[in-house]
Amino acid sequence: MDVRDRLARAALGAAATVASAGVILIALAVTAEGWRALPHLFGPAWSPEDGRFGVLPLLAGSVLVTLGSLALAVPVGVGVGLFLTEVATPRLAGAVRPVLQGMAAVPSVVFGFLGLNLIVPWVSRAFGGLGLSLLAGWLVLELMVLPTVAAMSEDALRAVDPALREGAYALGATPGQVAWRVLLPAAKGGITTAVILALGRALGETMAVLMVLGNAAAVPRSPLDPARTLTGNIALEMAYATGRHREALFASGALLLLINLAVTQAARRAAGGRAAP
Numbered sequence: 001m002d003v004r005d006r007l008a009r010a011a012l013g014a015a016a017t018v019a020s021a022g023v024i025l026i027a028l029a030v031t032a033e034g035w036r037a038l039p040h041l042f043g044p045a046w047s048p049e050d051g052r053f054g055v056l057p058l059l060a061g062s063v064l065v066t067l068g069s070l071a072l073a074v075p076v077g078v079g080v081g082l083f084l085t086e087v088a089t090p091r092l093a094g095a096v097r098p099v100l101q102g103m104a105a106v107p108s109v110v111f112g113f114l115g116l117n118l119i120v121p122w123v124s125r126a127f128g129g130l131g132l133s134l135l136a137g138w139l140v141l142e143l144m145v146l147p148t149v150a151a152m153s154e155d156a157l158r159a160v161d162p163a164l165r166e167g168a169y170a171l172g173a174t175p176g177q178v179a180w181r182v183l184l185p186a187a188k189g190g191i192t193t194a195v196i197l198a199l200g201r202a203l204g205e206t207m208a209v210l211m212v213l214g215n216a217a218a219v220p221r222s223p224l225d226p227a228r229t230l231t232g233n234i235a236l237e238m239a240y241a242t243g244r245h246r247e248a249l250f251a252s253g254a255l256l257l258l259i260n261l262a263v264t265q266a267a268r269r270a271a272g273g274r275a276a277p
Contacts, residue, residue, distance in 0.1 A: 046233065077145075081149075104147035116211050134227050215228045215236065231256065
């Protein structure tokens with residue numbers, strides 16, 4: 001190993017150490033501020049004026065809006081990846097990729113304005129009510145995480161050994177069979193990584209969902225009900241919270257960090273420990 005390789009390895013190791021230390025310090029700081037409120041955190045209602053700091057309705061809102069958006073974005077995103085790798089001409093693929101990159105670079109508040117002015121009125125006209133609902137949150141978050149899923153799925157599919165594809169076609173497989181039985185299983189690790197990153201963004205999103213969910217601190221009973229997420233609750237109330245209320249918000253942040261870590265580890269194990277094909 002020459003000097004340049006040693007320097008590069010040392011620099012990468014230092015960067016990884018700094019990043020890991022940063023996450024640990026953030027977790028310790030949030031937990032230190034909120035640990036006294038942890039025993040009161042798992043109640044059925046969030047009502048600071050009554051001294052009730054149960055995050056279960058907020059947790060339900062976070063989980064439901066995240067899973068709903070992924071249920072919409074993952075099939076579409078993987079389908080876009082398959083289209084770009086297997087169907088689209090190089091010229092068409094070259095035109096679509098900048099659109100996806102542009103969508104990924106759009107600030108979340110812009111998606112919030114889009115949802116507030118287009119999606120929320122459409123939900124209201126189609127289903128009644130104010131339109132500020134779980135469904136509106138699903139549609140906005142789907143647009144936000146779709147570029148991540150599509151771009152990473154395309155990369156994972158392009159990284160599949162061409163011999164697998166050629167061998168399947170030589171055996172008489174149709175394009176659909178090649179995609180479903182060869183390409184997708186071979187790209188499983190990369191697609192799983194895309195889903196993990198999309199899940200992390202959806203679970204941690206604040207501004208866009210704050211603008212379209214309706215922000216009712218109650219468990220939604222249907223897609224047309226309003227909801228509130230953990231992140232949205234912290235953003236709404238941290239500016240004026242004091243005492244136990246403030247501690248409960250910090251404890252909510254620690255819980256959110258723990259959920260993100262647990263889901264990430266579970267998804268990696270489900271993919272067989274592979275982060276990439």
